[in-house]
Amino acid sequence: MQRSPRSRAARRRGPGGLLALLIAGVTLTGCTDYRLAPPTEVLAQVEFPYDEAFTKARAEVPDSEPYSMSLRGTDEPVPVWYGRVATSDGTVHEVRMDATQGRVLGEEVPAGQSAAAKSRVAGLLAHAELLPSEAVAKIKEPYFGKVTQIELTDGKNDATVWQITVAEIHQDDLSTYQVDAVTGEVLTSEKGGPAATPTVAPPSTPLPTLPPVSPPELPTAPPSTPAPDRPSP
Numbered sequence: 001m002q003r004s005p006r007s008r009a010a011r012r013r014g015p016g017g018l019l020a021l022l023i024a025g026v027t028l029t030g031c032t033d034y035r036l037a038p039p040t041e042v043l044a045q046v047e048f049p050y051d052e053a054f055t056k057a058r059a060e061v062p063d064s065e066p067y068s069m070s071l072r073g074t075d076e077p078v079p080v081w082y083g084r085v086a087t088s089d090g091t092v093h094e095v096r097m098d099a100t101q102g103r104v105l106g107e108e109v110p111a112g113q114s115a116a117a118k119s120r121v122a123g124l125l126a127h128a129e130l131l132p133s134e135a136v137a138k139i140k141e142p143y144f145g146k147v148t149q150i151e152l153t154d155g156k157n158d159a160t161v162w163q164i165t166v167a168e169i170h171q172d173d174l175s176t177y178q179v180d181a182v183t184g185e186v187l188t189s190e191k192g193g194p195a196a197t198p199t200v201a202p203p204s205t206p207l208p209t210l211p212p213v214s215p216p217e218l219p220t221a222p223p224s225t226p227a228p229d230r231p232s233p
Helices: 005-012 015-029 050-060 115-127 132-137
Strands: 065-072 080-086 092-098 104-108 146-154 160-167 174-180 186-191
Touching: 050 065, 050 080, 050 092, 050 104, 050 132, 050 146, 065 115, 080 115, 115 146, 132 146, 132 160
Parallel strands: none
Antiparallel strands: 065 080, 065 146, 080 092, 092 104, 146 160, 160 174, 174 186
16 A cells, blocks of 8 residues: 555654754744743843852951841942841941952941940841842742841741842843741742832932032133224325
8 A cells, every 4th residue: 555645754754853853943932941941041141149159248347147138229330239247246248349259348336326226136147047149049040049138037937038030031120039047938929010119128328429520610801901092194
């Protein structure tokens, strides 16, 4: 019996042919498979991540624990990490670092730390059992972006939580999470720009204000000297 050309073509189509058809189908339909084409990196200029910034900040302040980390100037070529670490008595130290190369730009003890504020910070540090990176691991997904802010703070029902802000890679948005700093449970998750407004305290050192520049004054022409009267003939 003579076999049809169609049946012969079907037999020749092995596993390689099936894979080619699948890839062609993805191409024709316009679907994106992130396993084949990973998304573009978010905040590519941030080559010194938050966890390495915490390590360097703790090296600058002996016997300190991580408290908060905030990325500033994300629209600049060289963003800056404002890292805060605290000693056992609750005193907070702020370390500023270049988020591109990790250079330390300055370190100081912010003014205005009352006894009550230090007691609160010391209590948070005493209750926290998860490191910042361990808390981030609870929410990390493939291509989830980069951490831009993280702080140890008070949650609901007297829980001590790591509040984490992430710049998403799939869209130009922020997401915030609260992770229990003791159990590692993800307590809250909010997506979107306005809903994910970061709550990390602003840097204690304000940016310098440049004095206004006045436009230069135009030179005034010297008064003209009237020509002398000539005697009439």
